[in-house]
Amino acid sequence: xxxxxxxxxxxxxxxxxxxxxxxxxxxxxxxxxxxxxxxxxxxxxxxxxxxxxxxxxxxxxxxxxxxxxxxxxxxxxxxxxxxxxxxxxxxxxxxxxxxxxxxxxxxxxxxxxxxxxxxxxxxxxxxxxxxxxxxxxxxxxxxxxxxxxxxxxxxxxxxxxxxxxxxxxxxxxxxxxxxxxxxxxxxxxxxxxxxxxxxxxxxxxxxxxxxxxxxxxxxxxxxxxxxxxxxxxxxxxxxxxxxxxxxxxxxxxxxxxxxxxxxxxxxxxxxxxxxxxxxxxxxxxxxxxxxxxxxxxxxxxxxxxxxxxxxxxxxxxxxxxxxxxxxxxxxxxxxxxxxxxxxxxxxxxxxxxxxxxxxxxxxxxxxxxxxxxxxxxxxxxxxxxxxxxxxxxxxxxxxxxxxxxxxxxxxxxxxxxxx
Ligand code: ATP
Numbered sequence: 001x002x003x004x005x006x007x008x009x010x011x012x013x014x015x016x017x018x019x020x021x022x023x024x025x026x027x028x029x030x031x032x033x034x035x036x037x038x039x040x041x042x043x044x045x046x047x048x049x050x051x052x053x054x055x056x057x058x059x060x061x062x063x064x065x066x067x068x069x070x071x072x073x074x075x076x077x078x079x080x081x082x083x084x085x086x087x088x089x090x091x092x093x094x095x096x097x098x099x100x101x102x103x104x105x106x107x108x109x110x111x112x113x114x115x116x117x118x119x120x121x122x123x124x125x126x127x128x129x130x131x132x133x134x135x136x137x138x139x140x141x142x143x144x145x146x147x148x149x150x151x152x153x154x155x156x157x158x159x160x161x162x163x164x165x166x167x168x169x170x171x172x173x174x175x176x177x178x179x180x181x182x183x184x185x186x187x188x189x190x191x192x193x194x195x196x197x198x199x200x201x202x203x204x205x206x207x208x209x210x211x212x213x214x215x216x217x218x219x220x221x222x223x224x225x226x227x228x229x230x231x232x233x234x235x236x237x238x239x240x241x242x243x244x245x246x247x248x249x250x251x252x253x254x255x256x257x258x259x260x261x262x263x264x265x266x267x268x269x270x271x272x273x274x275x276x277x278x279x280x281x282x283x284x285x286x287x288x289x290x291x292x293x294x295x296x297x298x299x300x301x302x303x304x305x306x307x308x309x310x311x312x313x314x315x316x317x318x319x320x321x322x323x324x325x326x327x328x329x330x331x332x333x334x335x336x337x338x339x340x341x342x343x344x345x346x347x348x349x350x351x352x353x354x355x356x357x358x359x360x361x362x363x364x365x366x367x368x369x370x371x372x373x374x375x376x377x378x379x380x381x382x383x384x385x386x387x388x389x390x391x392x393x394x395x396x397x398x399x400x401x402x403x404x405x406x407x408x409x410x411x412x413x414x415x416x417x418x419x
Contacts, residue, residue: 003148003149003151003156004147004148004149005044005047005048005139005147005149006146006147007147008047008048008050008147009023009047009139009146009147013052014046014047014050014051014052014053015047015052015053016052019053019056022056022092022099023039023056023141024141025071025075026056026058026067026071026099026101026141027141027142027143027146028142028143029067029070029071029074030058030060030062030067030141030142031142031143032070033062033063033066033067033070034062035060035061035062035063035066035067036060036061036062036123036140036142036145037058037059037060037140037141037142038058038059038060038061038104038123038138038139038140038141038150039056039057039058039059039138039139039141040057040059040102040126040127040130040135040137040138040139041057041130041135041137042054042055042057042135043055043056043057043139044137044138044139044149044155045134045135045137045155045159047139048137048156048159049159049189055100056099056100057100057102058099058100058101058102058141059102059103059104059123059126059138060101060102060103060104061104061122061123062103063086063103063120064086064087064088064101064102064103065081065083065086065087065088065101065103067088067101068081068088068090068101071090071092071101072090075092075093076092076093077090077091077092077093077095078090078091079091084118085102085103085105085118086102086103086105086118086120087100087101087102087103088101089101102126103120104120104121104122104123104125104126105118105119105120105121105125105126105129106118106119106121106125106126106128106129107129109174109175112173112174112176112208113173113174113175113176113208113209113211113212116129116174116175123138123150124150124152126138127150127152127153128152128153128167130167131166131167131171131175131178131181131182132155132158132164132165132166132167132178132181132182132185133153133154133155133158133163133165133167134155134158134159134163134164134165134185134191135155136151136152136153136155136167137149137150137151137155137156138150153167158194162189162190162191162192163191163192163193163194164182164185164186164191164192164193164194164197165194165196165197166178166182166197166200169200170200171200172200172201172202172205172208172209173204173205173208176205176206176208176209176212177209177212177216177217177219177220179201179205179206179209179237179240179242180217180220180221180223180224180237180242181220182197182201183224183233183236183237183240183242184220184223184224184227184233186233186236187227187229187230187232187233187236188227188228188229198240201240201241201242206241206242206245207245209242209245209246210245210246213300214297214298214299214300215300217246217298217299218299218300218301221299222276224237225261225275225276225279225280225283226275226276226279230253230258230261230279231252231253231254231255231257231258231261232255234252234253234283235252235253235255238250238251238252246298246299247294247295247298247299249287249288249291249294249295250284250287250295251283251284251286251287253282253283254282254283254286257282257283257347257348260278260282260347260348261275261278261279261282262275263278263347264278265343268359269343269358269359271339271340271343271358273340273343277305277308277340278344280301280305280309281305281308281309281312281340281341281343281344282344282347282348284309285309285312285313285316285341285344285345285348286313286316287309287313288313289310289313289314289317292306292309292310292313293306293310296309296310304338304340307338308338308340308341308344309341310341311337311338311340311341311342312337312340312341312344312345314337314341315334315337315341315342315345316345316348316349318333319345319349319351322353325353326393326396326397327353327356327361327396327397327398328392328393328396328397330353330356330357330361331357331361331362331364331392331396332389332393334354334357334362335362339358342354342357342358343358346358361396364392364395364396365392365395366388366391366392366394366395366406367403367406368387368388368391368406368410369388370384370388373387373388376414378414378417383417387410387413387414387417390409390413391406391409391410391413394406394409
């Protein structure tokens with residue numbers, strides 16, 4: 001008997017009711033147009049693994065853009081068609097979610113690593129252009145066919161055995177980003193890359209990988225850093241030669257730092273840093289400063305991330321010289337570095353001074369400011385900065401602890417200036 005997933009699709013723990021009703025709305029319209037409608041890839045894979053599904057990737061045998069126009073007319077929202085690939089993205093009204101509407105298609109690659117040429121085709125052909133057997137499953141969503149599974153490449157067997165299997169020997173040459181995708185699924189589900197597939201990650205596919213744009217590679221690395229097992233995935237990427245193919249100075253991710261991937265800064269610290277940025281900092285802050293510039297260019301990092309990495313690398317080198325310094329010396333030195341660099345070093349080095357600096361020291365300022373000095377009749381000049389710095393250091397180092405003490409110190413500084 002053919003496998004039927006309709007029961008799993010009705011399970012609210014796997015497919016939330018609002019997604020289910022959205023799906024049946026789409027499938028009904030698709031059926032009305034005479035287009036068989038399927039869900040593919042991660043949806044079927046995760047459903048079979050009894051994991052909650054995320055994206056609704058809809059494939060129709062017909063015309064996805066026409067379906068999108070009908071959804072727009074009946075439900076509203078916004079539609080972004082992309083004619084060259086016969087696809088459209090539909091955002092239902094009052095929803096943050098977007099739905100990919102895809103016309104079943106076949107693909108061919110004009111050159112290794114290039115983007116594919118596509119033409120509309122059958123669902124079977126569409127499954128054959130995919131990366132791995134476990135992603136080459138489809139489940140029908142329309143009418144009486146609801147729940148019927150298409151599995152021409154035996155993805156379900158591989159799911160049960162825990163195997164990542166590419167569809168043909170040139171798969172990684174056509175698109176070497178699939179190497180990183182294989183590693184991601186392997187690490188996420190605790191699966192194994194099948195031995196034949198592992199052999200296809202060879203010198204030729206790694207050479208093609210090394211020609212990919214920084215943006216494409218960084219996108220795949222971002223996805224890895226968003227995963228719970230990012231450190232072991234990057235160790236695997238190193239083992240199969242991917243990291244060195246991207247850039248010779250890309251190290252493994254130090255597994256001792258894996259726990260800090262979730263430690264995005266407390267909002268009270270007012271440091272904006274997402275998990276991926278933190279991931280790159282924890283991963284790369286030991287890379288010598290002289291290699292960071294080429295690495296940042298290779299992976300097309302934002303200037304904020306490359307400066308934070310460079311800052312972290314320099315700060316790392318400077319920490320021994322700062323040991324046992326006064327709070328004021330720490331603060332004045334740390335202010336020369338991006339906050340992101342200090343935050344990353346704070347996690348890694350567990351240096352108490354860094355823990356004090358971020359929430360407390362950096363905010364300590366004297367009551368006196370330039371206006372106060374002007375009102376006291378001090379002619380503007382370099383001594384302003386000297387006096388204000390001296391007062392701030394006194395607060396930081398505990399030499400003054402209230403406004404009166406600050407005033408007394410200021411008076412003595414002014415007397416010295418006059419003298
Ligand atoms: P994830 O849970 O990681 O998001 P997913 O299966 O939803 O998994 P997507 O990146 O959203 O992954 O891709 C959707 C589907 O498109 C995949 O399941 C796969 O079938 C196909 N796909 C994505 N990238 C590739 C690729 N580089 N080569 C071939 N097929 C791909």
